[in-house]
Amino acid sequence: MSLATASRAINGSETRTVGEDLRRRVAESARLLGYAPNANAQAMARGATRTIGVVVHDLTDPYFAAIADGIATAATERKLFLTLATTGNNLAALGDVVTSLDSMRVRAIILVGARWKDPDLQDALMASIDQYVGRGGRVVALGMDFPGVDCVQVANEAGATALAEELVALGYRRPLVLTGPERHSTAASRATAFTHRMKQLGHPVPDANQITSDFTRAGGTVGMRLAIEGGLTYDVIVAMNDVMALGALNEATRSGISIPADAGLTGFGDISTLVDVTPGLTTVRVPSGQLARLGLDLALSGPGDGTGSITVGVTPVLRDSTPALRDSAPASR
Amino acid sequence: MSLATASRAINGSETRTVGEDLRRRVAESARLLGYAPNANAQAMARGATRTIGVVVHDLTDPYFAAIADGIATAATERKLFLTLATTGNNLAALGDVVTSLDSMRVRAIILVGARWKDPDLQDALMASIDQYVGRGGRVVALGMDFPGVDCVQVANEAGATALAEELVALGYRRPLVLTGPERHSTAASRATAFTHRMKQLGHPVPDANQITSDFTRAGGTVGMRLAIEGGLTYDVIVAMNDVMALGALNEATRSGISIPADAGLTGFGDISTLVDVTPGLTTVRVPSGQLARLGLDLALSGPGDGTGSITVGVTPVLRDSTPALRDSAPASR
Numbered sequence: 001m002s003l004a005t006a007s008r009a010i011n012g013s014e015t016r017t018v019g020e021d022l023r024r025r026v027a028e029s030a031r032l033l034g035y036a037p038n039a040n041a042q043a044m045a046r047g048a049t050r051t052i053g054v055v056v057h058d059l060t061d062p063y064f065a066a067i068a069d070g071i072a073t074a075a076t077e078r079k080l081f082l083t084l085a086t087t088g089n090n091l092a093a094l095g096d097v098v099t100s101l102d103s104m105r106v107r108a109i110i111l112v113g114a115r116w117k118d119p120d121l122q123d124a125l126m127a128s129i130d131q132y133v134g135r136g137g138r139v140v141a142l143g144m145d146f147p148g149v150d151c152v153q154v155a156n157e158a159g160a161t162a163l164a165e166e167l168v169a170l171g172y173r174r175p176l177v178l179t180g181p182e183r184h185s186t187a188a189s190r191a192t193a194f195t196h197r198m199k200q201l202g203h204p205v206p207d208a209n210q211i212t213s214d215f216t217r218a219g220g221t222v223g224m225r226l227a228i229e230g231g232l233t234y235d236v237i238v239a240m241n242d243v244m245a246l247g248a249l250n251e252a253t254r255s256g257i258s259i260p261a262d263a264g265l266t267g268f269g270d271i272s273t274l275v276d277v278t279p280g281l282t283t284v285r286v287p288s289g290q291l292a293r294l295g296l297d298l299a300l301s302g303p304g305d306g307t308g309s310i311t312v313g314v315t316p317v318l319r320d321s322t323p324a325l326r327d328s329a330p331a332s333r
Numbered sequence: 334m335s336l337a338t339a340s341r342a343i344n345g346s347e348t349r350t351v352g353e354d355l356r357r358r359v360a361e362s363a364r365l366l367g368y369a370p371n372a373n374a375q376a377m378a379r380g381a382t383r384t385i386g387v388v389v390h391d392l393t394d395p396y397f398a399a400i401a402d403g404i405a406t407a408a409t410e411r412k413l414f415l416t417l418a419t420t421g422n423n424l425a426a427l428g429d430v431v432t433s434l435d436s437m438r439v440r441a442i443i444l445v446g447a448r449w450k451d452p453d454l455q456d457a458l459m460a461s462i463d464q465y466v467g468r469g470g471r472v473v474a475l476g477m478d479f480p481g482v483d484c485v486q487v488a489n490e491a492g493a494t495a496l497a498e499e500l501v502a503l504g505y506r507r508p509l510v511l512t513g514p515e516r517h518s519t520a521a522s523r524a525t526a527f528t529h530r531m532k533q534l535g536h537p538v539p540d541a542n543q544i545t546s547d548f549t550r551a552g553g554t555v556g557m558r559l560a561i562e563g564g565l566t567y568d569v570i571v572a573m574n575d576v577m578a579l580g581a582l583n584e585a586t587r588s589g590i591s592i593p594a595d596a597g598l599t600g601f602g603d604i605s606t607l608v609d610v611t612p613g614l615t616t617v618r619v620p621s622g623q624l625a626r627l628g629l630d631l632a633l634s635g636p637g638d639g640t641g642s643i644t645v646g647v648t649p650v651l652r653d654s655t656p657a658l659r660d661s662a663p664a665s666r
Contacts, residue, residue: 051416051437059402060605062395069392072419081433083384084417086405093409100414104384246609272393273606276579 004135051081052299053101053109055094059086061216061243062271063288067112067142070292077300078300080107091121098139108138108299109305115185120282142295143286144185150308152294154281157184157193159284159314161267164197166316167236171325172264173203175232178244186217187240189267194238200269213244220247228255236264236322242271242283249277264322267296288310341636381594383511383633384414384432386442388427392419394576395596395604396621398444400475406477411473411633413440423536424454429463433473441471441632446478450516475628476619477518483641488518490526491616492647496599496604497530500569504658505597509567511556511577513548520548520573523601546577553580561588569655575604575616582610584602597655613652620645 053069056064056326068084075082085097094111101109109132111127116122129149130140141151167175177195180187195205209232213223220239224247227234237252237259245267252259259265259277268286291312293301302308337378387404388395401417408415415441418430427444435440442465449455462472462482476485500508510528513520528538546556553572557580560567568594570585572578578600584590592598593612600607603618624645635641 026457049437059398059405060395062393062398062606064399065392065395068417069419072417076419079433081437082417084401084405084415086402086409104382104414161592250609276583276606276610278611282549291548326441 009077017126018249020300049105049107050079051083051104051106052099052296053085053104053106054112055085055097055101056112057087062273063242063269063286064112066272066288067292067295071296073112074293074296078296085181091116091118092124094121095124096129098125098132102128102135102137102162103134106137108140108182110140110142110144110295110299111144111146111149112222112295113144115141115146115190116184116304127231133304138299138302140295140299140302142291146306147304149309150298150304150306153292153309153311153319154186154291155311155313156189156285159268159286159316160190160193163238163268163284163316164194164201166268166318167264167322168198168201168203170264170318170322172236172322174234175205175209175236175238176227176232176263177205178220178237179210179212180240180244180247182212184215190240196229200260208232215241215244217243219259222247222248224251224255228257230250234263235325236266240264241266242267242269242274242281245281245283249281252320260321261325266322270317279312282319282322283317284314285317286314287327298328334502344468357661366584382438382440383412384416384437384439385629386416386418386431386437386439387445388418388420388430388442389433389445390420395606396602396619397445399605400622400625400628403622404443404445404629407626407629409628418637421510424449425457425487427454427531428457431458431465434516435461435465435470437467439470441473441564443473443475443628444479445475445628445631446477446519448474448479448518450521460463466637471632471635473628473632473635475619475624479639481639483631483635483637484643485624485631486642486644487519487619488644488646489522490599492619492649493523493526496571496601496617496649497527499651500571500597500599500655501531501534501536501596503651503655505569507540507567507598508538508569508571509560509565510538510543511553511570511572511581512543512545513552513573515545518550523573541565548574548577550576550580551591553577553582554584555580557581557588561585561590567596568658569599571599575602575614578614578616579610582614593601593654593656599655603650612654612663615648615652615655617647618650621649 004141012247044142052069052075056068059065059068072082083104087097088095088130100121133139141149143154145151145153146219154279175198177191193209198205211223211226213219238250245265249259249265257263265281267281267283270283274281274283294310299309369532374495385408387401391400392398392401405415416434416437420426420430431442466472474482476487478484478486510524512524515521528543531538544556544559546552549624553576555654572580572581577600590596598614600614600616603616607614607616627643627645631641
C-alpha cells in the first residue's frame, strides 16, 4: 500500500476514495501506533479546514436553535464540523466574529438572523467579509437579505401578505401590530407588508396600533403592556415573530384579556415549542430545517457572489388563537 | 516596536499583554496590509487551538440548547470559540466525534448529556478519550457521571428525593412514573431515587405504574398512552424530564384527562419554554447557565483526571400542575 493511499485512507480525500475495508485496516493500524491526523496541518496544506463557521444571535430562541441544529445535522452527514459563535444580539461584535472565524480558516461562514439597518455596523461587517472572501472564503446569509453575498431568504413579505388576507377572511378588521424594532430588517419587512395589505383590503392600521419593541419575548410583553396602558382598540394582535407573540399572550392573560375570546393572536415562524402552547398559535411557518440545509449547500457550492440567492416560501398556519369571528364588526376593548 | 510586540498585539498572548492603544494601532496597520493571523499556524505552534469542542445530542431540546448557549456565551467572554457536534442521539458516533475533535486539536472537549449503560459504546468512547487526553487534551462531562473524567454533575438523586417529599406533603400517594429508558443513567438515577423515597414515605410505587419509554417529548407521549391503555390508577404523573412531561400533558389532554383536575404532573429541568405552558409545570430546576459556566471553567483549568468533579444542586419548583389535594385518599381513574 502506498503512503498516499494510507494518507487518503486516514484523512479522507475529496477527489479519490479508498475501499471501506482498506480504510478500516489502515485506521486500525494507525490507532495502534498512536497516530492521529492533525487537522490543523491538513488545513495549512489545503488552505481550509473541515469546519463551517455559524454565527447566531441567541440559541435560547427556539427558532435559532432549530436552524443551528439543522445546519449541524447536515454538516455531520458531510463529515464537516460547525464552529458556533453566538453574538448575544451584540451586533457590533459581528465584524470581529467574522475576522476570528477567518483566522481559523473555516471553509465557509453562515450568518443566521437579521440584518440591522445601521450603516456603521454594516460597513464594519462588510470589511471583515470582504477580507475573508478575498482569501477564498465563502459567506452565506441565512434568513436575511445581504447585498453581494449569497442568501437564503425567507419570503417575509409574501407570508405577511397572506396572513393579512387570512385574518380579513376570518373577519378581523382592526389589528394591533407589534412591529418589532424599526431598524430590524426582518421585522420591518413583515410589518410593512402586513399593514400595506390591510390597507389595500380596506382596513388601514392606525399608527397608534403599530407598536415598536424588541424582536424578543420580552419585546412582546412590553408591546402588549403599552397597548393595554394606551387603551387601544383591536380585534387581533399580530406579532412579528413567535416568541413576541408568546410574550404578548402572557401579558394579555395576566391583565385579564382572554385569547382568543377577547382578541385573536398571531406569530411568525412556527417554532417547535408552539406544540405545547394553549391556545394553539396561528403563525406563518418558516421551514427552518430546509433553510438550514439550503444554507449549507449554498455555502459549500454556491457562486459566492450574491447571484446564488434563494428565497424559501412560507405559509400561514391557522390555529385556535384566531377563530372566525361571527360578525365582521370590529371588536372593542 | 519589536516584531514580538506586534505579534502579541495581533494574536494576543496568554503570558504578556500589550496596551489596548498599541494593539489597535498594530491591528489597523495589519488590516491595511491585508494581514490576518492564521489560527491554524498558531495552533500548530501552540499545540492547541482557541476552540472548545462541545458535543450535544439535540439542540432542539431547549435543555441542551440552553446549555450550549451558556457555554458559547462564557466562551465568547474568553475569546474562545465553540466547535459544536450534534450526535442526534446516535450514541455509537460519540467515539468518532471525539476523535475528529482531537484531530482538530481543540483545547478541550465538553460532553453534554447522559451516559448510557452500554459497555461497548463506553469502551469505544473511552478509547477515543484516552487517546485525546494522552496528547494533552482535556475532557469534561456535563450533566453525567463519567469515571476518570472531570464532571459537572447534577444532583439528580437529591432532586428526585425532594420532589417525592413535596408531592407526598401535597397529598399525592400514587404516582405514575414515566421512567425514561432503563439504560439511560440520568433517567435511571432520578427514577430510582424517586421511587426509593416514595417507598420510605410509605407509598411504594407499583411496578405497573413505572413505564419505560424514550427520554424525549415523544417518549412522554408514548408512556402516557401506555398508561391510559393499561387503565392504570394514579394521582400524579412524574416524568423524568420536562419535554417528557410536555408530551404526557399533550397526550393526556387529547384523551380527555384534565391536568391538574384529574391528575397532577411534574417534570425535571425547568427549561425556559415552560413559561409559556399552561398549567404551569411543577419541576426540579437544574441551573443550566451555571452548569455551562462551571463546565467551561473545569475544561480550561480543572485537574482533568476526574478529581475535579463538582455537583450542582437542584430545587423543586411547585407550580399549578400539582395543587394540594383536599383529601389524602388516592384519586382514581
